[in-house]
Amino acid sequence: MSRALAPFERRLGEVVAVDAVGAYRRLRCTDPGGPVPRPGQFYMLATAAGWGGGEDERPYLPRAFSYLRHAAGELEFLLEDVGPGTHRLTDARPGEGIWLLGPLGAGFAPPRDGREPLLVGGGIGIVPLAPLQHAISDPTDPLGTGQGRVLLGFRDEAHAAAAGLMRDATVCTDDGSTGHHGLVTEVLDERLGEHVEVYACGPPAMLEAVRLMTGERAVPAQLALESGMACGFGACFGCVVPTHDGYVRVCVDGPVLEAGDLEAVPAP
Amino acid sequence: MTTLCGIELEHPVVNASGTFDAIAALRAFGDEVIERFPFSAFVSKTITLEPRQGNPPPRLWETPAGLINSIGLPNRGLRGYLEHDLPVLARLPVPLIVNVMGFTREEVATLVEAVAARDEVAGLELNVSCPNVESGLIMGADPAETAALVERVRPLTAKPLIVKLTPNATDPGAVAHAAQESGADAVSLVNTLRAMALHPRTGEPWLGAGTGGVSGPAIRAVALAQVAQVAERVAIPVVGMGGVETGAHAAALLRAGAGAVAVGTATFRDPRAGARIAAELAELRRKERVSAGP
Numbered sequence: 001m002s003r004a005l006a007p008f009e010r011r012l013g014e015v016v017a018v019d020a021v022g023a024y025r026r027l028r029c030t031d032p033g034g035p036v037p038r039p040g041q042f043y044m045l046a047t048a049a050g051w052g053g054g055e056d057e058r059p060y061l062p063r064a065f066s067y068l069r070h071a072a073g074e075l076e077f078l079l080e081d082v083g084p085g086t087h088r089l090t091d092a093r094p095g096e097g098i099w100l101l102g103p104l105g106a107g108f109a110p111p112r113d114g115r116e117p118l119l120v121g122g123g124i125g126i127v128p129l130a131p132l133q134h135a136i137s138d139p140t141d142p143l144g145t146g147q148g149r150v151l152l153g154f155r156d157e158a159h160a161a162a163a164g165l166m167r168d169a170t171v172c173t174d175d176g177s178t179g180h181h182g183l184v185t186e187v188l189d190e191r192l193g194e195h196v197e198v199y200a201c202g203p204p205a206m207l208e209a210v211r212l213m214t215g216e217r218a219v220p221a222q223l224a225l226e227s228g229m230a231c232g233f234g235a236c237f238g239c240v241v242p243t244h245d246g247y248v249r250v251c252v253d254g255p256v257l258e259a260g261d262l263e264a265v266p267a268p
Numbered sequence: 269m270t271t272l273c274g275i276e277l278e279h280p281v282v283n284a285s286g287t288f289d290a291i292a293a294l295r296a297f298g299d300e301v302i303e304r305f306p307f308s309a310f311v312s313k314t315i316t317l318e319p320r321q322g323n324p325p326p327r328l329w330e331t332p333a334g335l336i337n338s339i340g341l342p343n344r345g346l347r348g349y350l351e352h353d354l355p356v357l358a359r360l361p362v363p364l365i366v367n368v369m370g371f372t373r374e375e376v377a378t379l380v381e382a383v384a385a386r387d388e389v390a391g392l393e394l395n396v397s398c399p400n401v402e403s404g405l406i407m408g409a410d411p412a413e414t415a416a417l418v419e420r421v422r423p424l425t426a427k428p429l430i431v432k433l434t435p436n437a438t439d440p441g442a443v444a445h446a447a448q449e450s451g452a453d454a455v456s457l458v459n460t461l462r463a464m465a466l467h468p469r470t471g472e473p474w475l476g477a478g479t480g481g482v483s484g485p486a487i488r489a490v491a492l493a494q495v496a497q498v499a500e501r502v503a504i505p506v507v508g509m510g511g512v513e514t515g516a517h518a519a520a521l522l523r524a525g526a527g528a529v530a531v532g533t534a535t536f537r538d539p540r541a542g543a544r545i546a547a548e549l550a551e552l553r554r555k556e557r558v559s560a561g562p
Contacts, residue, residue: 005300006296006297008300008301009304009539010537058332060333061335228326230335234295235289235539236328236339237342238328238339239328
């Protein structure tokens with residue numbers, strides 16, 4: 001797994017823009033002098049003002065997000081307004097200060113045995129796959145093995161608009177409003193007979209299905225997991241998931257973990 | 269410089285046990301952790317005799333201005349700690365205080381003896397927030413239990429022994445006094461306050477272990493009152509902690525009678541919060557000296 005080290009301190013960036021990508025919001029901010037992250041790594045984010053004091057006096061802790069894009073001293077994140085932290089971040093205005101800590105965690109590793117990367121994303125979980133696809137198509141990158149294929153699943157057409165953030169994606173929707181009508185794992189099943197390595201990120205139920213399917217078919221798979229975190233750098237021991245060797249911390253041992261090492265992808 | 273029961277500290281701000289993993293931080297941030305270590309001493313996570321996996325997840329719940337955790341003291345166990353962790357921690361530029369916990373007095377004695385024998389260790393902190401499986405009592409909730417424990421381990425080392433008090437006691441002042449009379453060199457408080465949260469959809473307990481402990485700004489006022497109460501009852505140094513986020517919060521605990529301050533949950537928001545708080549505290553003290561005049 002590849003990892004860029006983070007500066008040992010949170011730093012202040014500035015919100016450049018927050019715009020809509022279908023049902024999601026894309027937050028762009030400056031990160032002057034920040035390290036170049038590796039695909040699959042993440043950042044802890046909090047607004048500099050108005051973090052706390054919202055509904056129920058939350059949020060208090062920063063929130064963990066995979067980065068969508070890093071270029072020219074700027075970072076992009078994709079957000080879904082699901083709680084007090086994401087609500088505040090989606091509401092951020094250009095010029096506002098934003099605390100950044102990262103890049104954190106271990107990102108994706110190159111495929112084994114000349115396998116073709118097969119990227120499988122669900123909902124907001126497509127985010128780490130976007131920089132991964134970019135790296136795969138860059139021959140100078142350690143992950144640059146050529147063109148990987150991309151399968152993405154969404155609830156509906158409004159969410160599926162985020163598929164436009166990646167190239168040449170096969171899209172599935174739960175309600176059939178666009179693309180294939182059904183689950184992304186149904187399409188994945190048809191591809192597992194090929195010489196591929198799966199790179200997946202999405203809701204726990206999807207990742208658990210990917211873990212079981214790839215395990216049965218003996219296909220290697222790297223899963224980018226999400227977990228509630230207090231710190232993001234191994235201090236709190238709160239974000240653990242079960243592996244065959246006991247609990248590991250998603251923040252420092254992951255977020256990208258080998259599917260074959262996991263006991264299960266836990267659903268909160 | 270500050271001295272904490274014989275341990276020389278660059279400044280009065282240390283970390284609270286279990287809120288900073290220096291070895292994990294080295295993986296995330298590299299050697300900058302050693303070059304710019306934020307605390308004036310490093311207090312380890314609790315070490316137990318046998319390895320522990322910790323509690324089933326979920327282990328965290330955010331509260332208004334705070335955090336409930338039920339981590340369950342995962343650690344490599346005494347042998348793993350001495351073999352693998354201690355040599356790495358010896359690279360840190362600050363004194364090392366090792367926090368230990370046992371389920372019987374004999375277990376604690378074994379831990380204290382083995383840890384104190386290592387030259388890398390400057391002092392020990394006893395986590396007394398767990399039940400004695402022989403009596404069923406939380407060791408630190410009862411003055412007699414605490415006294416019996418400290419009396420058992422005191423003869424085993426000349427190194428400083430700090431007793432980490434639980435706020436979930438009827439009278440923390442009485443427990444602190446009992447620790448002092450039995451030979452403790454310092455007390456530290458507060459540990460987390462017992463707390464729980466319910467799953468927003470199912471109404472069942474959210475945390476895998478059912479309940480946990482709350483920390484952060486939510487408990488700052490409670491911590492200040494307990495530190496003041498304990499400082500009044502004992503002559504040994506008090507390490508105060510609970511919701512410290514700024515130099516002013518640290519100054520309040522020192523004014524209430526603490527000799528040093530620990531930062532915990534604030535580190536989760538910024539890994540170098542401790543250094544910022546120490547700098548703010550130094551600036552406050554400088555201004556006080558200026559205004560007090562020659």
